[in-house]
Amino acid sequence: MKKIILTLFTAIAVLALAACSSTSGASKDKEITLGATAGPYTDMVNKAIKPSLEKKGYKVKVVEFSDYIQPNLALSKGDLDANLFQHKVYMENFAKEKNLKLSEVVVVPTAPMGLYSNKFKSIEEIKEGSTLAIPNDPVNLARTLIMLKDAGLITIKEDTNQLTASEKDIKDNPKNLNFKPLEAAQLPRAVQSADVAAVPGNFALAAKMDLLDALQLENMPDTYRNRVVVNTKDLESAFAKDIKEVVESKEFEEVIDKEFKGFGKPEWMKK
Template sequence: MKKLFLLCALIGLLAACGGEDASSATDNQETEEKKELTFGATAGPYSDMVTKAIKPILEAKGYTIELVEFSDYMQPNLALSQEDIDANLFQHKIYLESFATEHELELSEVVSVPTAPMGIYSATFESFDDITEGSTIAIPNDPTNAARAFLILQDAGLITIDSSLDPLTVSEKDVENNVKKLKFQPIEAAQLPRAVDSVDLSAVPGNFAIAAKMNLLDAIQLENMPDQYRNRVVVNTKDLETSWVKDIQEAIESEEFEKTIDEQFKGFGKPEWMESK
């Protein structure tokens, strides 16, 4: 009887292990072959990009796509890490890496997408040549976007920046030569579109310009955006090699996607991989 009991126990243990392996294999297969995907994006141009440029291509491949809109920059990554959504589109590389490190998340980019550039807008001047000495320019009060504003001004020849520094982290203290003696007024990025009418110049990030129904092409100058600042589709790292992630990348790299961008997202700066095709 004792031998029989041990034999039965061993068989039960093997069966249980086999059941767990089978269950795990089934879960992996379902993840690999899933056809219902949920995208997260901030409300505005990138939720529009999911709906107008990505969703139709994936639906043609047999997917069902649901969009979840977010009103802040915290929740899309947290929701992704908790698997409430499958992918998100709202952030650039610098923000992704910083957020993932700070919150100990395993997130990875899939592909970068055309992104609305920051622009210098003015209701006072029609070009940089018209700018008078001592003019005030409103710039974002967060370091990442402020650095972008200073790079635009340097490209326009209005300031020079210490060339030994990382251009992605420069600030006002790094300005070596202020040709027009511009006065910098840091304010919250979301308020920069309103500042166009109250200051001489305003450096407005593209997403806030679009949200305020500004025409990107009305800018005195649009930034020559470094690829690190272009938004990207992001997924959980564990999903990177799945077929559905590869289908997302294939959709974004398609001619149909670029055609939609050219027609409906005018002024958006294309990433290097798209420009080099």
């Protein structure tokens, strides 16, 4: 009888150890490292994505970057499983330039460009001949011109490609606005000197500006919204599908509405 009892206890112990080992292995398999640029997108990962992934059993590490180059390089080297900081145009150009295979998992709410002014309180108040500081890089310039069109400040030629619009595509400038091209990073300071400044959302937030103070926020196309990105080989992985499920959840949108006021939602969230 003692031998039988001892044998039973031994069997139970072996099964318990096997279960523990299995649980430990699953936990290790569900470790994930997410990268994001400093500021709102690191906050978005920490506040709106990480908690729900942890509920799914993941051990989540968040890595913060101060530039727009290292997050993709770290992803390609396997130091990250996914990152959040870039729009479609940047991702595709970077991947082509560096010969990387990157794919988007899901588009997220993004801080839009806005028209800011310390001199005017509305678009209608903008006076003829006012100086308007605008970005000097092609991508942000195109976004600015579409925003000015939507605000009724200019018209552009009918056959203009919204992704490549430039000053030569302006058809009418009824208020004779004086455009002053600047580096995008300088535009928050230009609010002090120019009559109006078009400031990209990430630079506005970095300068502690309130998005809701803008005279007008852009109606941003999804092409320019940030997305969660993975190496293409991981696009169908379990963790990529879980990230997509988290971002598409009701809990995610509730955090966005509470913590990220003024962020423009992608088309899939509006349906």
